[in-house]
Amino acid sequence: MTVIQKDSLIGKRIPKLDAPQKTTGEARFIQDIELPGMLHAKILRSDRVHAKILSIDTSAAATLPGVHAVITAKDTNGVPLGHGKDNPPLKGDKVRCIRDEIAAVAADTEAIAEHAISLIRVEYEDLPAVFSPGDALKDGAPIIHEAHTNNIPFNFDYEHGDSKQGEKESDIIIEDNFKLHFVTHCCLGVSGIIADYDSQGNLTLYSQTQIPFLFKKDIAPIVGIAPEKIRVIQPTIGGGFGSKLDIYPFEPICVYLAMKVRKPVRLLFTREEEFIASPTRQPVELTIRSGVKKDGTLTFRDVHTLHDNGGYTSWGATTPFVIMQTISSLYRVQHCNYHTTVVYTNNPYSGSFRGYGNLQATFAVESHMDKMAEALGMNPLEFRLKNAQEVGETTHQGMEFKTCGFHDCLNNAASKTNFVEKHAEYKNGQNGPVKKGIGIASLMHVGGGAKIYRTDGCGTMLKLDDFGQATVMTGSTDIGQGSETVIAQFVADELGLPMSAIHVINNDSELTPWDVGVHASRTTFIAGNSAIRAARKARTKLLDAAARKLNIDCDILDLRSGQVVHTETNEALLDIGKLIRSLHFTEKSEIVMTSEYYEPPSKMQDKGFKGDVSAAYAFGTQVIELEVDTETGEIRVDKVTAVHDVGRVINQMAIEGQIEGGVAMGLGYALMENLVVEEGIVKNPSFRDYKILTAPEIPDIDMEFIETHDPEGPAGAKGIGEAPSICISAAIVNALYNATGVRFYELPLTPENVLRGLKKHKETT
């Protein structure tokens, strides 16, 4: 008699399902896929930032041996792409930024394609250009897109309460300008795509897209192929972080080439091209006016953000919606007025990037929280606690905090680090040039999806085979974070199967049901719930069948470790594989197949941008302990303490990986990353000159997870993917102020910038 106790995979350290193939080099990224007869494509990009195209001469390129096709705008239908539908894949009449795609070549080898594009002659007539929103808004500024003669494609207004009233109620009012900069994703796997167009007019795309189903739908009109004839296959993705949430010109360009040559065509960026041509994080100039009563109650926030939209509109233009959420709802604020102006310039354009505007917003809000605390004579912790929301509150923007670990995050992060005492001690002054500082900041972000589209759902199909193996077909995408492993954990728990029996398919739009994509930290929550519900249906079928077969009530049967188990004795009664085989091969044969489409109970925002846009919200607090050398400007972060309300930990190892990776990314944003764009040109398109964190630079990270057991979350979990990057730069700038008495309003805090700021402060005081 075998006895099997009840156990669960939730909260355990579970290795990533595809880790073995990644450690052996067997995992195939887009760079590794070769199709028979495949050609290689390269793009000729503009070397001007704003110019009319007078002529394009491709004759020398077209006749180069080994070249199969050369295309320009006239070879396309001209349908523009992108979130603003203002970006024609190939530019025929004018160029508006340094990335602009003029021509493309498909050739036998990459080397021949590169040679061919160097032979293409373009005649330009330079136009005056603008490189800041301020300049683009001036009278007489050059017009970048004819449809918007004032260079403003969008502006957004949000209001709750009455900030004029808020001003009257305030005892202290502060106003500051913050400036956030260009940074870029630096995925280790560069951008690329393979397009395979067959004799029947079917298009297969091998893509690193994070949104396979939207991608299919949105690329269809641009390439002139019906979406039902498009299949998206996702090979292993070499990093996403939001960079692959839109369609970018290189994608339809590759398709046009494939349609012309009728052979598979692969287009890969070089690393230099990746720095120049992949979308950046949205740079923001943010003016914030905050008010508070002398008892510490926040009264109002009045914010204006100015967005450098670059030459074309991608998702960066929508970061105001997330910024808005933080301005209106991070801490309780009675009155809020928020205005965004999005402005075309001749700079590169921005897309989505982990945190999506929340880094920029939190930097400003949490800097102001510290400033107000100081003005009030309150310590930074007690001031935040006074205004931090608690469970059950609904913000004025309509976000319902059904679970909320905000206070626990603040208290625990502060107590672990002895924050209040250290903050007071360092503030009082220190001897010597090296000063210690401690800073705190919190974040609030969506944790249960973000209803940007009418549906925020995910589909799952599940089948069990004769050998007790489960195949889970999920519409969701894994970009390396481990969503496929978490989904497998949920299914394994429901069906009482070992992880080795769960196979997840998540990378072929021909097989998998619809999902809106991996963004907004939604995948564990939404794909997880979808998988659990599909698995639960299968579980019911199995238990019913087992009950019939064993003549035991299904209420006292369970599924554990591949066996049907009697819950009163814990005795294993029947192998699940055997049970499934008996179902299949009996007179009334049946196989176990189930499906589910899960839509989270959230709402789209109304015209006033109000609504409970997520099914759950995540909170976190980070404390930074650093040392700054006031003679060199160098900052050394000694310790990061991160306390996050995650609802429930599903995979302990994977969630730690998200914190560690997110912290590293956030530290890069705060301390060293800067895509230098001068006169529209990217000046540092290489890892040598664009600094991301390296291994010796990682600080100690002490992390704690607050489990608030979200009632809607799968096993109680909420989203975590973006959270660890969001508030760290605010905590650093607060710690730097604590150490030096100097406040910084711009990033990154490189040694040069810190030294300059310290010097300037000394000179003015």
Add this chain to the structure above:
Amino acid sequence: MSCTKKISLQVNGREMELEIPVHINALTMIRDYLHLSGTKLGCGEGECGACTILVDGQSVNACLSFAVDLDGREMTTIEGLQGQDCLDTLQETFIGEGAVQCGFCTPGMIMQGTHILKNNPTANTEEIKRGIEGNLCRCTGYKKIVDAIASAVHNTQSIGT
């Protein structure tokens, strides 16, 4: 038109003869001529470490080495690490410690980890961090990669190899 040269080298323990263009780098030879796709092109400029291989037991960036310079040498790529029926210690610890997310940097990290194990078998955490300084990772924040290498150091020491 490019000149070619015949070279002889050991690739993952196997003696091979190749005729290759003289101008190509080792990474191009590995991926396009030997059809070993585990070694990755991350930047092509020696900045990211994704192309790390071992040549005569020492790690090098394959993108910065001329292929013809590998004549007469012993080259190991990620495909050469595992045993017939088992994974290498480092591969096991990378899996077990959660050091793999997107996986693009993983082969280079494991090769560099192999270099560390061979050349500094008692490496401590700081030495491991320095050792992988030239290998960039955007997903993991490095901590679990360091832990995985440290775990392999420990396992190797316990076995006494």
